[in-house]
Amino acid sequence: MKIQRQKKLKRRLDFFKNNFGFSAPYSLIVDGTFCFAALSHKVSIKEQIPKILEDNVKILTTPCIVTEVEKMGPALYGAFTIVKQFAHHQCGHTVPVNGAKCVRSMVKGGNKSKYAVATQDQSLRTQLRTMPGVPILYLHNSAPTLEKPPEVSTDRADRWDADRVGLSKEQRKTITSLKRSILGESEPVKRRKKKVVKGANPLSRRRRKERESGEQQAEDGGEAERRSRRRRRRVKLAAHVKEELARRRQMGEQAV
Numbered sequence: 001m002k003i004q005r006q007k008k009l010k011r012r013l014d015f016f017k018n019n020f021g022f023s024a025p026y027s028l029i030v031d032g033t034f035c036f037a038a039l040s041h042k043v044s045i046k047e048q049i050p051k052i053l054e055d056n057v058k059i060l061t062t063p064c065i066v067t068e069v070e071k072m073g074p075a076l077y078g079a080f081t082i083v084k085q086f087a088h089h090q091c092g093h094t095v096p097v098n099g100a101k102c103v104r105s106m107v108k109g110g111n112k113s114k115y116a117v118a119t120q121d122q123s124l125r126t127q128l129r130t131m132p133g134v135p136i137l138y139l140h141n142s143a144p145t146l147e148k149p150p151e152v153s154t155d156r157a158d159r160w161d162a163d164r165v166g167l168s169k170e171q172r173k174t175i176t177s178l179k180r181s182i183l184g185e186s187e188p189v190k191r192r193k194k195k196v197v198k199g200a201n202p203l204s205r206r207r208r209k210e211r212e213s214g215e216q217q218a219e220d221g222g223e224a225e226r227r228s229r230r231r232r233r234r235v236k237l238a239a240h241v242k243e244e245l246a247r248r249r250q251m252g253e254q255a256v
C-alpha cells in the first residue's frame with residue numbers, strides 16, 4: 001500500500017517536472033490552514049513534507065499569511081508558531097491581504113516561479129485547480145499528499161504535446177481506432193501451458209515401475225538376468241598371454 005502511494009506521488013510529481021519544468025529544489029508555500037492541520041495530526045512539516053518532494057524543498061510562507069494567522073488569535077496560536085518559522089517570501093503586498101488571495105497572486109499567470117502550494121483550504125484548492133501548472137499539497141488525514149494534476153494542467157500538457165508531434169490526444173485516439181478497424185483487433189498471443197503430470201506421487205510411481213519390471217522379468221523367463229550374467233562372464237586373459245598377443249601384433253606391424 002505504501003509503495004503504491006509513493007508510486008502515485010512520484011507519477012504526479014513527474015507530471016509537473018516533465019510538463020511544467022519543475023525541478024529540485026522545489027519551493028513550497030504553506031498557509032495557515034495547512035499548519036493548523038499538521039499540528040492537529042501531529043505531522044512535522046519540516047520532516048515529512050520533504051519526503052514527497054525528493055528531499056529537496058524550500059518551505060516558504062508570506063508576510064500576508066503570517067499576519068492572517070496571527071490575527072486569528074489564541075485559537076490558531078499553535079499554527080502561528082509553526083508558520084512563522086518558515087522563510088517569509090516577499091509577496092509585494094504593502095498592505096496585507098488574506099492568505100488565499102496572496103497565494104493566488106504568487107502563482108497567477110502560469111506560475112512562472114514554479115511554486116507548489118500546501119493548503120487545506122478547500123475553496124483555495126478549487127481556485128488553484130483552475131490555474132495550470134500549480135502542484136497542490138494537502139494532508140489526507142495525516143498523510144501528506146500531492147493532488148492529482150487538475151484538468152487545466154493535463155489539458156495544457158496535451159496541447160503542448162500536440163504542438164510537439166503535430167497531433168492532439170483526440171487525433172491519436174482516432175488513429176488508433178482506425179488502425180484497429182482496418183487491421184483488425186490484435187489478439188493477445190495465448191501461451192500454451194506446460195502439461196503438468198498430476199496423480200500419484202513420483203515415489204509411489206517408482207515403486208509401481210519396479211514392481212512391473214519384476215513381473216516382466218518373471219514372464220521373460222529371466223532373459224534380463226541371463227544378459228547380465230553374460231556381462232559378468234567376461235574372459236580374463238593371463239598376463240603372459242597378453243604379452244604374447246602384444247608381441248605378435250608388433251611383429252605383424254613390422255612385417256607390413
Ligand SMILES: [Zn+2]
Nearest residue numbers: 064091093102
Ligand atoms: Zn501577500
